[in-house]
Amino acid sequence: MEKIIKLLNDFNELVMFKHSIFSLPFIFIAMVVAANGWFGWNLLLLGTLAALTARNFAMGFNRYLDRDIDALNPRTINRPSVDGRINPTQMLFFTIFNALGFIGVAYIVNNLAFYLSVPILLVLASYSYFKRFSYLAHIILGISLGLAPIAGVVAVSETITLWSIYLSIGVLFWVAGFDLLYSLQDIEVDKELGLHSIPSKFGVKNTMLFSKIMHSLTIVFWLLFVIESSLGVFAYLAILASTIMLTYEHILVNRDFSKIDKAFFTINGYLGIMFFVLIVLEKVFSN
Numbered sequence: 001m002e003k004i005i006k007l008l009n010d011f012n013e014l015v016m017f018k019h020s021i022f023s024l025p026f027i028f029i030a031m032v033v034a035a036n037g038w039f040g041w042n043l044l045l046l047g048t049l050a051a052l053t054a055r056n057f058a059m060g061f062n063r064y065l066d067r068d069i070d071a072l073n074p075r076t077i078n079r080p081s082v083d084g085r086i087n088p089t090q091m092l093f094f095t096i097f098n099a100l101g102f103i104g105v106a107y108i109v110n111n112l113a114f115y116l117s118v119p120i121l122l123v124l125a126s127y128s129y130f131k132r133f134s135y136l137a138h139i140i141l142g143i144s145l146g147l148a149p150i151a152g153v154v155a156v157s158e159t160i161t162l163w164s165i166y167l168s169i170g171v172l173f174w175v176a177g178f179d180l181l182y183s184l185q186d187i188e189v190d191k192e193l194g195l196h197s198i199p200s201k202f203g204v205k206n207t208m209l210f211s212k213i214m215h216s217l218t219i220v221f222w223l224l225f226v227i228e229s230s231l232g233v234f235a236y237l238a239i240l241a242s243t244i245m246l247t248y249e250h251i252l253v254n255r256d257f258s259k260i261d262k263a264f265f266t267i268n269g270y271l272g273i274m275f276f277v278l279i280v281l282e283k284v285f286s287n
Helices: 002-015 017-022 024-035 041-065 088-109 111-130 137-157 162-193 198-228 233-255 257-286
Strands: none
Touching: 024 041, 024 137, 024 162, 024 257, 041 088, 041 111, 041 137, 088 111, 111 137, 137 162, 162 198, 162 233, 162 257, 198 233, 233 257
C-alpha cells in the first residue's frame, strides 16, 4: 500500500495536479454562461473528468517526451520523470490511459464533444514538439488551455458560440503571456540546448513587452466575451479585477525576477477562481 501511495504522489508531482486550477475555472465559467446558471451534477462530474484527463494526458506526454531535456536543466532535474521515480513505460501507460479516459468521457457527454476529442488531444500533444523547432510554443500552450471554455460550452449546448470563442482567445493570451514570464527562468538553458523560446530569441526586455501586449489582449477579449454574452455588473467587476491582478503580476516580475514563481502560480491561480466566482454571482443575482 505504501508503494502505491508513493507512486500516486510521484504522479501527482509529475503532472503538477494543483496547476489544474488554471483551466478548470474557465471550463465552468463557459458551462455556467451556456446553461444560464447551474448546469447539473452530471455535467459537473463529466466536465471535471474531461478537464483532468486532458491535462494529465498533456502533462504526461510532455514529461515523457522532454525527459532528456529536463535532465539537463537544473530547474527540472528533480522531476519524477528524470530522477527515476517514474520510468518511461509508466509515463507512457499513464498518458495513454488518460487519453482514452478523455475520449470516453467526451463520448458520454455528446456527439460533438466526442468528434472533437481526438483533435483536441492532438493540439495538446503538439505543444511538446513546438519548442524543438519554433518559439511559438508559448502560443500553442495558450491554445491548449484556451480550448477549455469551448469544451465547456460544447458540453452544455453541443454548439460553439461566439462569446465562448472570445473567452477562449482571452485565455489563450492570458496563458501565453504568463508562460513568457515563466520562461524567463530558462533563458540561458534554452540557449545552451538550442531550444526555441521567445526569451531565448528576443531577450528579456522584448519578452516582457510581448507579455504585456498579450495580457492587454486578454482583457480586450474577455471584455468582448462579457458584452457578447450580455452579462452584467459582476462580470465587468471580473474584468476590472483581472486587469488589476495582471498589472500587479507585471509589476512584481519587473521588480524582482525571483518573484516569477509567485506571479505565475499565486496570482494567476487566484485570477481564475475570482473570475469564476464573479460569473456565478452574476448568474445568481440576474436570474
